[in-house]
Amino acid sequence: MHDFKQSPLHYSVLWKESAIFLNITESTKHIDATLGMGGHAQYFFTQNPHLHILGFDQDAQARTIAQKRLNTFIANNQLEIIPENFQYLKKICTEKNYTPTSILFDIGVSSLQFDDKNRGFSYRFKAPLDMRMDQNTSLTAHEIINTWSQEQLQHIFSLYGEEKYSYRISKKIIEQRKIKPFETTTELANYIVSIKPFSKKTLHPASLVFQALRIAVNNELEVLETAIHQAIHILAKGGRLAVITFHSLEDRIVKNVFEHYISKEKRNKYKQPTSPSQQKQFCLKKITKKPLTPSETELAENSRSHSAKMRVVEKL
Ligand SMILES: C[S@@+](CC[C@H](N)C(=O)[O-])C[C@H]1O[C@@H](n2cnc3c(N)ncnc32)[C@H](O)[C@@H]1O
Numbered sequence: 001m002h003d004f005k006q007s008p009l010h011y012s013v014l015w016k017e018s019a020i021f022l023n024i025t026e027s028t029k030h031i032d033a034t035l036g037m038g039g040h041a042q043y044f045f046t047q048n049p050h051l052h053i054l055g056f057d058q059d060a061q062a063r064t065i066a067q068k069r070l071n072t073f074i075a076n077n078q079l080e081i082i083p084e085n086f087q088y089l090k091k092i093c094t095e096k097n098y099t100p101t102s103i104l105f106d107i108g109v110s111s112l113q114f115d116d117k118n119r120g121f122s123y124r125f126k127a128p129l130d131m132r133m134d135q136n137t138s139l140t141a142h143e144i145i146n147t148w149s150q151e152q153l154q155h156i157f158s159l160y161g162e163e164k165y166s167y168r169i170s171k172k173i174i175e176q177r178k179i180k181p182f183e184t185t186t187e188l189a190n191y192i193v194s195i196k197p198f199s200k201k202t203l204h205p206a207s208l209v210f211q212a213l214r215i216a217v218n219n220e221l222e223v224l225e226t227a228i229h230q231a232i233h234i235l236a237k238g239g240r241l242a243v244i245t246f247h248s249l250e251d252r253i254v255k256n257v258f259e260h261y262i263s264k265e266k267r268n269k270y271k272q273p274t275s276p277s278q279q280k281q282f283c284l285k286k287i288t289k290k291p292l293t294p295s296e297t298e299l300a301e302n303s304r305s306h307s308a309k310m311r312v313v314e315k316l
Pocket residue numbers: 010011012013033034035036037038039040041056057058059062084085086087106107108109110133223
């Protein structure tokens with residue numbers, strides 16, 4: 001059996017804390033909104049051998065690995081894998097009449113995706129500019145870089161990458177692609193290195209643009225906000241929702257959506273993404289006063305966990 005923390009392809013974060021804070025027991029009806037390689041699911045199953053999990057992932061490769069990994073020690077009917085984006089959480093749970101008592105989101109890319117030499121998530125490997133988590137969707141990083149306007153590129157570099165040279169980089173990309181379109185990750189990364197001021201001590205000069213592209217290709221922030229609202233709607237009373245994020249843009253969304261259901265004043269101010277008929281007011285209680293972060297031990301074992309933050313709420 002694999003170690004539940006570490007598949008050869010992905011090291012799960014805050015696995016123990018998520019089980020504790022979600023109150024996972026044998027009778028929990030759990031949703032893993034980001035099943036990935038099934039690391040969290042495996043830990044929850046090992047602690048609760050009769051647990052039931054509905055697991056979403058939009059990445060076919062991840063689903064195949066999770067299914068194989070988890071099949072070795074659970075019964076057939078304990079895990080149902082949904083090959084969908086979690087933006088359909090509410091629709092699918094309503095169709096299945098499934099009222100979860102705990103939901104986990106472990107947002108972002110997995111190491112399987114990030115370290116895959118062919119999928120274009122990283123500037124470390126030469127690959128086509130792709131970055132789709134769901135390979136059935138059509139928008140790729142290639143299309144964004146080679147067809148979007150300078151304003152659109154600057155907008156995503158600045159908003160999703162918090163890249164302070166967004167104007168300069170977008171302007172130069174437009175000039176360069178007229179000579180030759182960008183085809184690969186390394187062409188784009190090397191070009192950014194050639195035009196952006198940087199010091200050797202900081203991040204790789206292309207990392208913020210790559211982050212921005214990935215978020216845009218997968219529409220990550222919009223989908224996250226929609227799905228967190230849906231999760232709160234479908235959760236059983238007394239049920240718990242935990243969200244693990246890896247950068248401040250995601251964490252801010254989670255914090256704001258939670259606050260919307262926690263604080264009455266903020267509830268009135270916050271933009272409502274749903275129609276008035278859907279705006280039934282649900283209330284949440286904070287379980288983690290401040291976001292939880294990985295322990296020293298976890299940080300020592302898995303350096304990629306350093307930016308992880310987990311917020312947990314309970315539905316009243
Ligand atoms: C950080 S990994 C999850 C790892 C998992 N918890 C584990 O321990 O193995 C995130 C996973 O979420 C999936 N994902 C990200 N956004 C998604 C979305 N909008 N809908 C469905 N799956 C998504 C990715 O494909 C990836 O496999």
